[in-house]
Amino acid sequence: MITHNSSYTYVDQQSVLDEAVTFMSSSAFIGVDTEADSRHRYPEKVCLLQISNGDNTYVIDTLAPLDYRAITTLFSSNRTQKILHGGDFDIRGLNRDFGTEFVNCFDTSIAARFANHERIGLASLLENILGVSIPKDERLQKADWSRRPLSPEALDYAAGDVIFLPRLMQDLHKQLATLGRESWVAEECERISKVSYIEKDKDLAFLSVKGTRELDGKGLAILKLLYDFRESQAIKLNRPPGFVLSAEVLAFISANPEVELDEVPGLGHAGVRRFGKQIREAVSSGLISEPIIRPKPKIPPLPRPTKAQSSRLTILKQWRLGKGTELSMDPSLLWPMKSLERIARDPNSLDKEFTAEEIRRWQLLEFSDSLRKLVSSLA
Numbered sequence: 359m360i361t362h363n364s365s366y367t368y369v370d371q372q373s374v375l376d377e378a379v380t381f382m383s384s385s386a387f388i389g390v391d392t393e394a395d396s397r398h399r400y401p402e403k404v405c406l407l408q409i410s411n412g413d414n415t416y417v418i419d420t421l422a423p424l425d426y427r428a429i430t431t432l433f434s435s436n437r438t439q440k441i442l443h444g445g446d447f448d449i450r451g452l453n454r455d456f457g458t459e460f461v462n463c464f465d466t467s468i469a470a471r472f473a474n475h476e477r478i479g480l481a482s483l484l485e486n487i488l489g490v491s492i493p494k495d496e497r498l499q500k501a502d503w504s505r506r507p508l509s510p511e512a513l514d515y516a517a518g519d520v521i522f523l524p525r526l527m528q529d530l531h532k533q534l535a536t537l538g539r540e541s542w543v544a545e546e547c548e549r550i551s552k553v554s555y556i557e558k559d560k561d562l563a564f565l566s567v568k569g570t571r572e573l574d575g576k577g578l579a580i581l582k583l584l585y586d587f588r589e590s591q592a593i594k595l596n597r598p599p600g601f602v603l604s605a606e607v608l609a610f611i612s613a614n615p616e617v618e619l620d621e622v623p624g625l626g627h628a629g630v631r632r633f634g635k636q637i638r639e640a641v642s643s644g645l646i647s648e649p650i651i652r653p654k655p656k657i658p659p660l661p662r663p664t665k666a667q668s669s670r671l672t673i674l675k676q677w678r679l680g681k682g683t684e685l686s687m688d689p690s691l692l693w694p695m696k697s698l699e700r701i702a703r704d705p706n707s708l709d710k711e712f713t714a715e716e717i718r719r720w721q722l723l724e725f726s727d728s729l730r731k732l733v734s735s736l737a
Contacts, residue, residue, distance in 0.1 A: 366408075366415040366517040370422040378409070378416040379428040385411040387439040387464070389523030392420075392448045393516050398502040400592045400599060404451045405503035406516050412524035415517050420455070421504065430458045441523040443467050443480045446553045454555035463551040464543075466523060469530040472539045472546070474686045484522050487529050492518040542720040549718075563589075565652060569609035575649020581612040582650060583640035591633070603633065615641045663703065670736050671702035677732050681725065693721060693729070701729075705737040 369375050382388050389410045396402040407418040407429070420426070433440060433452070440460060442448055444467045452458040470478040477486065484490045498515045534540045564585035565578075573581060585608060592599040607624045611617070619630045619637060663671065675698060682689030694716045701711055708730060712722060 366410075366417050366513070366521075368419070368513060369416050370419040370424075372424050374416075375418060375424050375426075376428060378418070379432050381414060382409055382411060382416070383432055383435065383438060385438055387411065387441055387524055387527065389441045389520040390433075390445070390448060391442065391516070391520040391523075392451055393501075393503040394447075394451055395502055395504040396598065397500055398598070399504050399596050402451070403504070404455045406508075407452070408516055408520040410517075410520045410523065412521065415521050417513055417517050419506075421506070426456050430456055433458045433460050436462045438462070439464055441466060441527045442550075443519075443523065445550055449550065449553045450555045453553075459554075460551040463547045464527050465547050465550050466526050466530060468546045468550065469527070469534060469543050471688060471691060472543050473530055473533040473537065480519065483526060488522060488525055490522055492522070542718075542724075545718050545720050562653070567608050568605045570612060573609075573612055573652075575651060576615075576645060577612045578650035578652060579647040580615055580641055580644030581608060583644045583647075584608050584611060584637065587633075587636050587640050591636075603629070603637075611637065611641065612644075615645060660703070663699075667702050670705065671699060673732070673736065674698040674702055677729070681728075693717075693725060701733060705733045708733050 367374065367378070369378055389408075389412070391408045392404050393406040393408075394402055394404050404420050407420050409416050409418070418429075432438065439462045441464045443465065445460075445463060445465045449458075449460050449463075452460075466480070466483065467478050470483055475483065475486070477483070481492055481494045484492055493515055495511075495515065498512055501512055503512075503516075531540065534543055564582045567581060567585060570577070570581055584603070588599050588603045588608065591602045595602065604624050607622060607629070610622055610624070611619075614622075619625060619634050620627075622629075675695075678689045678693050678698065681687075681692050685692070697711055697714060697717060700714075701708060711717070712726060
């Protein structure tokens with residue numbers, strides 16, 4: 359087992375950033391990773407960007423006041439493949455903060471699942487495939503990456519996440535080629551590259567607070583005011599909303615506005631002392647406000663399946679499980695459950711189902727004939 363010690367160039371000056379982008383633009387592929395501060399700050403932001411072609415690694419301080427437009431050009435270039443691990447988080451964050459769009463991506467987490475690896479965490483894959491051990495200190499995983507200066511230990515940890523991605527990709531490619539699944543993963547990675555940041559609807563975001571589904575109109579009016587207070591306070595303090603008031607506290611107060619704040623589970627004496635006045639004002643205002651009617655869902659819930667529909671779904675799930683066993687793959691990768699549920703409700707909709715957005719081209723090529731044969735026996 360090889361224990362890795364990172365070697366990298368720290369970037370917080372424009373000239374070094376330009377040099378890094380120029381150098382990486384000539385590489386056939388580069389590993390990409392980010393570190394953000396969502397555990398500690400609000401709104402969340404990307405604090406570090408790590409890129410590596412395997413030989414040269416750069417740790418870029420994205421809080422430095424630099425011109426990052428060349429980075430967006432690099433990531434949107436088809437010439438250089440971008441290798442990520444669990445890349446949807448990184449792609450969303452970079453899109454939010456810098457407007458980046460990704461083209462030509464390879465996600466080692468996705469590839470590992472299709473190559474039949476059970477443990478798909480980066481550290482596990484590097485250890486099992488490359489025989490490399492990288493530091494995975496839980497303290498650093500939960501670090502506040504917005505702090506400056508960052509310790510050499512933290513920077514080494516960040517660099518370690520990206521240095522071996524090119525080698526890992528090459529080995530996974532070989533495994534996928536042996537299994538005949540390279541095109542499957544290519545399509546999955548193409549989908550990941552199209553991920554983008556979607557800003558929450560500020561007027562309706564309060565409706566997504568956990569545990570508030572059963573609130574009546576008055577409760578929702580109180581919840582909205584409490585949520586708005588928490589949001590403004592989180593921005594003011596630059597701390598995550600849960601640091602101000604937890605979802606459980608919001609839900610309990612909205613459902614029980616008459617309860618004394620000292621009796622609210624999870625609020626505590628410190629919470630009452632810091633925010634008691636504002637909470638009481640929100641509750642009082644909510645009680646005299648117009649009740650809020652929860653909007654109906656854009657897609658109405660389906661009725662409970664009939665006995666025949668449930669039986670068909672059981673058979674369809676068994677079909678998918680059987681295919682997974684044949685291929686030694688996670689069955690959930692082979693065909694979307696939502697699609698099976700729709701087919702179970704209406705077997706005659708199969709042709710329409712084959713055009714559904716969530717159905718992949720590789721799934722149709724591999725499984726449409728088998729699925730059609732099965733469904734014809736169910737209709």
